[in-house]
């Protein structure tokens with residue numbers, strides 16, 4: 001595969017990043033994942049905008065313009081022949097002698113690569129539904145910044161796998177924050193309920209699009225925290241992310257949600273979201 005590192009397209013074997021890179025030493029960096037369907041990028045403007053926000057919040061410079069970023073994404077999709085899959089992008093503060101404090105000495109590091117994932121849209125999991133476990137949310141306090149500091153969510157996901165589940169819903173002060181790499185929703189009392197935006201969760205690009213779709217379909221949306229108890233008693237549960245789109249959740253901590261099958265709200269949102277996003281893909 002061809003990857004992109006600091007201005008160059010290289011075979012992956014030849015790509016190099018310094019051992020002194022602050023992304024490696026301090027997780028001092030941010031990332032984005034953009035899906036590819038039919039060889040085109042899904043919601044690129046949303047991801048580019050969030051990247052700018054993450055960089056700004058960490059007082060980091062963007063090494064490229066949005067136009068350059070789009071060109072790099074497209075070029076990698078083209079040379080790697082990606083029909084369905086994703087483009088991963090990471091920007092770190094750069095390379096410096098190891099010191100907690102950054103002295104603004106160098107250029108940011110930018111890396112992009114692709115992953116081919118056939119069956120991303122026609123995913124059997126969307127028909128079966130996911131099982132989740134609950135786990136305490138022990139991440140840092142600025143989860144709205146998409147940093148590469150992913151140790152806790154990785155541990156949580158591994159705990160889920162060990163328990164025979166697909167993912168974990170994280171809980172803080174009695175309320176669900178989000179999944180390890182997705183935003184969490186329930187359908188209860190005829191409404192779609194999902195946690196409001198704040199520093200406690202990532203502002204999902206898919207979340208924004210799916211809520212827009214839901215409102216267009218005259219579905220009622222309530223942005224507020226919900227408890228696990230409420231989720232277990234809900235008619236439906238689901239998650240959203242750039243790589244899973246809308247994915248039903250049918251089990252929480254071993255107990256069925258609703259009928260224990262994917263529900264109509266999640267199915268409809270997935271269908272309309274995919275149709276609209278495919279039509280707008282670039």
Ligand code: PMP
Pocket residue numbers: 033178179180181182183201202203204205206207240241242243
């Ligand atoms: N929350 C977390 C913690 C995530 O890691 C992700 C995916 N990166 C999401 C939510 C979903 O965000 P998006 O829809 O932008 O992929």
